[in-house]
Amino acid sequence: MGFILQGMCAGGGMQGQMVAYLNERFPTEIRATASAFCYHQAGIFGGFVPVILTFLAEHFGTGLATPMIIGTWIGCIAWAVAVFYGPETNGKVLVPDLVVA
């Protein structure tokens, strides 16, 4: 049950807005490149998380729980700060205007 709930909230809730928000926040000239770069560089970071957390757990002998909590907190704080400073795009109509110099 926990697994399913977690999958729904984390997988669905976090990733659901990605496509729309990413594509709304960048101007048309560079939209595809920007969303591609931002999303996939994050994927690489994410890919290293299990490796790093496991290393920390083994190196410091703490078990997995502590590094996991730390990882989650770092991730959440970074996420919240970035969302706070990111642009609001609710209801934004995508336009063909030239923005990039």
Add this chain to the structure above:
Amino acid sequence: MVTAADLSGSSVAWWREPTKEQWLAWVAAWLGWTLDAFDFTMFLLIMVPISQEFHVPLTDVAFVLSVTLWLRLVGAVGSGWLADRVGRKIPLMISILWYSLSNFAAGFSPTFTYLFLFRALLGIGMGGEWPAGGVLAMETWPVRSRGFMGGVLQGSWGLGFMLSSGVYGLFYASIGWRGMLWIGVLPALSVFFVRKFVKEPPIWLENRRRQRLEQREVHAPLIAIFQKQILANTLTACVWLGGGFIAYYSVTLCSRRICKRICTSRRGWSRRRSSSPIWEHSWRRADGAGGPTALADAGRPSFRH
């Protein structure tokens, strides 16, 4: 700027609002992404027979997945660049063809290195599909339901996984892992659909026209995203997604451990295939289970998105 408030006056149901062209563009992106998931996730189901056939440890086979995921960045930036320069359709078609054919080629593998190479190449096509399809759908779709349909698009990854599990359950016994990889060529058929029915987003066409007209072409979008006026936007997007993924994988490490514990306590890893139900297979493979300890298991990469 027009806002949602100005538009919400319409009494049309949101799903009636998009035109046929808009639906077709969204379906193209949806097909690309779902079938992308189909081709990628099927590998999770056939890792064990592959490791047996080539006599390589399961960890080596799992490493193929990590390389596939790393190469997504290459494919994504390449296809994004192309999408900004020559249009959203072409890179979408190239990347769908790319991952289908890579998968097909991997089905002929005489050696593990060959398989490794083609499954790694698949990552480029896989990464390439996402930006091209996503931009095509989001640029075309009306603003009111854009967020929701973006979510459905992204979430359809799970649907692709269900599809590959279904094919595995129905056909694996008769076609083997090579047959599974060969079936992975079928997504290439969706290229015809994209080519015939999908139109470039008018926004992009107009933008491109103006770029030419005013001679303000952005030749190197990858560099442009680090320009002064865009930089803050790019960096917050990077941190936003990076933070999201770090939290996500930190949390899923837990569920994978729990899952692993359930799986191993019920029955040993040594008992594979044959009788156990299909969902249990995908469950176990998806979590990279099979390592000797929970720690080693957790060290494996995650396989979502």
